[in-house]
Amino acid sequence: MSESVHELLKAGKPWEQTSDRMVRMAVVGGGFGACFHWHEHPNCKVVAVADPISDRRNGLMERYQCETAYETLDDVLADDNVEGVAIFSGAPDHARHVCAIMEAGKHPFCAVPACFDLEEAEMLAEIKESTGAKYMMAETSWYRWETILARRMFKAGIFGELIYSEGEYYHPMVGEEVQGLWWRDGQKTWRYGFPPMHYPTHSSAFLVGVTGERILKISCAGWGPEEPWCFDNVYGNPYSHEVSMCITDQGHSFRCNVSWSAHAFGERAQWFGREASLYMPDDAGRPYIIRCPEGDITEFPDYWELVPEKMRYDTGHGSSHAFLTTEFIDAIVADREPEVNLYEALAMTVPGIVGHQSALWEGQQMEVPQYG
Template sequence: MNKNDQVFNRRKFISMAGISAAALMVSPRFAFAAEQGKDRKIRMGIVGGGFGAGFHFHEHPNCIVEAVSDLRADRRDILMKVYKCSKSYESLEKLLKDPKVEAVFIATPAPDHARHVIASLKAGKHVLCAVPAAMTLKECADIRDTVQRTGLTYMMAETTMYRQGMISAKKFYKEGKFGKIFSAAAEYNHPGLEVLYFENGKPTWRHGLPPMHYPTHCTAFLVGLTGERLKEVSCIGWGDDSPMLKGNPYNNPFWNETAFFKTSKGNPFRVEVNWKGALQEAERGEWRGDNMSFYYPQAGSHQFTLVKVADKIGHDDAGFQHKANTIEAYEVPQWWKTDMLPEPMRHDSGHEGSHTFITHEFIDALVNNRQPEVNVYEAIAYTAPGIVAHQSALKGGELMKIPSFDK
């Protein structure tokens, strides 16, 4: 596989017949046609009985769940029940020896992702992996190099890319409605995360996890939309010297981190990841363009908002004249009801309807021998900026360069 084949241009839209006009306007690549290999069945292995149980592989007409795995017997039982699978393994290592398994979904703890992905690729398996891609820049490089060396398919299961509001944003961007996006912002608030720090008195992998080591639910809102890369960052962290943060394996002193990125287009992008405080849970983005802006709801609301440039002159509350742009509510379509998905998967799913889209994108990429939207280069472009942002926060907000992994 040459380099041009490996680097996927997400905005290359291929015409397909027999799909709805609504789905076509977003991206015909996601509509369920799969004529090229419609009878092919991908035999999946599912690894991780927590998060891994929510992705509906058994409903995809081009997929068979061949085997499941978890270190815990109770979670193996859950996976077997959910995916109607009679074969289970006590470890990933054992599952990878199964010659019938051709692809795996890695839904293991985040610090294990790079090691498990690389082992799976070396075993000859295609890989779908939960976020984030890696914990260090070296791991990012190692994953990329292994994908290049093996020529196998890698996809990161980034839910932001297939949220119903994000699908609408991608439609707007494709149609040029934003004009030029000159700034953006995203936030991921998960207050109360400390309840997941310990289980049965023992620390879990989440204990003290740096917020910016879990950045992809934010970074994908911009990088996944426009394709620009995050090139520089200054990040500020907040901590309160809580005893709960003491002794964490990451040596992380912060509950919350706010990063200010400069993109490859010279645009600003603000990202907040917050674990503690008077916060409402949120995963949201906003994009500001010179023709139109689009805003995810604020926490506690379900109202999406469009702001459009208008020629009407208005007055502010001090009496000064200004352009009176139009502000209107936007009802996000339920894209999961359309033929962007195979019929058995046209139902709501986790993370704003994204889980079924992730499953279909991975399976369809394998069936049709193409790169998935969130391939290895995109996955690292969402992940690596957060790793550098945390380093900046540890240095009091020092402006730092973000390396590129696109080659």
Template sequence: MSEPSGISVAVVGLGFGEDFLPVYLAHPQVREVAVVDTDERRLTTVADRFGVEARYTDVAEMLADDRWDAVHVLVPVPLHADVAVAVLEAGKHCACAVPMALELDDLTRVVEAERASGKRYMMMETTVYGREYRYVRDQLDSGRLGTVTGYRGFHHQNLDGYPEYWRGYPPMKYSTHALAPLLALTGTTVESVVAHGSGTLTEDRRGRFDNPFPAEKGLFTLRGSDVLGEVEMSFFQVARPYIEGYDVHGDRASVEWPADHEGPLVVHDLLPLEEVQPETGLRGRRARTDLVVPPDDVSDLPRELARFVADFEVVPADGGPALHREAAHGGSHPHLVHEFVSAIVEDRPTAIDAPTAAAWTAPGICAHESALAGGARVEVPQFPTGRS
């Protein structure tokens, strides 16, 4: 009898993990899925909803089971590095939510664990797989933007009322959503950073971290590039709705994120120089501004996953009413899952392997160090890829 085709995947942490579960279940190269969560009630509810039989309340028990080839880690951020290392040392491939880790030493641990294990690691950075990034990438590749001359990334989110481990979280240590698009677009890494904290956290928000700042702002210089990246982050005491995005400015055109986070992208095209603008008599080059809804490109997805780039419905296996699910993070989830699964099946590094993930995470860690030091310049370490 032939062996069943495809890989088996365990999803660990069903808070955010439930968003990815239907994608894995639909993937044509995934033969079996397990779920893991320490909350037995949530484990039972989600597993019943999706008809998943394999269930664990203990990560170690699942890792000891040879039945599982790969693990998607969606546990609280302070546990990311330890669980990722445990997954790789157990001889399983590992996908992990952002950020990779909270300290530089832990980034190195994960990089070394991936190399020693021979397995694949992928940091599941949503911003470089969303429809907005794909649109910007296409505009850059086509020449419409010209040369990139400026970048501003931002992530503002109020974490009051979130679980205890978020209290006092240093905003810059979660900066990959705001910074990764720049690094992916330019194909380089951060050389150094100068950052400052802004405001003072109230005592009841301090938590376990060495962080006095509700907001942080940083300037990032890139290796081999004259583009300067500006990033601003806040998790507390900033009165604005959630936004997670970036502006990319070129010498021919620019793309800017919508102020309300949900609207179309704002695209500015620089027009030819007029000696004198006839209506006003002013000089300088004008720009035309358009609003653009970036399209969903599913050309690189299996047909079974195409529906997950937009909002979709889940028909529960336990007979409950249909559930509406949002395609969050720019419809990136099926693209992320497909890249992870494909890298395993094709036996190649993932697009965001451990050295790349470390290079995208380290700048935020160094930025917080700079902010604590009053804006001192901090060099960001390099992480050799060793891709094979």
């Protein structure tokens, strides 16, 4: 073991500007899309924003200090000044929108998940290869600070063999909040009855984003309440709670849960190696702890120096938004693939698509197609 855990808890080399190149970004979708840091990265200027809903469009203009506003993604794609598009439309539209962005010769940064079915996964891979676009998925769990630490511990060999990990995402659809998420102007939104395992990436990033492993097989159990949203949704989905067991290409096991019904909240993981383990804290008071040969460590990492100075403040999801923004812009500037590229995105998304099918088949274990 060459590096100590204490060293890995510190940022290390701070972010440094290496070029004057300005990436000309557009931001589409003014809900979650208004929580990022594009205008604060020294190599990025927001040259357009879009949303058909005027309040949201105005919110984007204000947040990103941008004077050019459109109603739709199509308008953005027709603007030659735009080279990258951050797209935050509803989940079922992602693959179609990302393909249109790549075909227009622009680089997509897309909210999770990557796609809804296997045909879309193939279409994304094909168009990415033919256009050479740089795709990045905005998976927040990938850049939670505990995940960055786990990735560093894995690379430094501190876990020994990392034989088992668990990732979970719990977002109960109850109370006032759910009305705003499920309904807009009297119409159901895309979130109404969305199959939990079609939204697996907040959980699966805790495996794929740490060890780089691929999920080869999955078995999933589903549960749903006797309530309308599990009968009359457009997905034909009866479940609000899905729990999966996965086997990786390294022969390791991974538990992957997504639930809209469990009385728990947030995204959380724990990683078990033969020589060390790492536990994320949760909202019910379970503690954060690293158990390793150096002893039990409870010091939390501080990674702010890894992003440009202006961006060093928390806008949610474990301070990950600034890190996602930085990685995409830095990748375009350096003309390299972003860390959370299309193949990582599919490795996080596709197991969930297959997992939901497994649940519909009463937990039958199924093989997961691989891409890239």
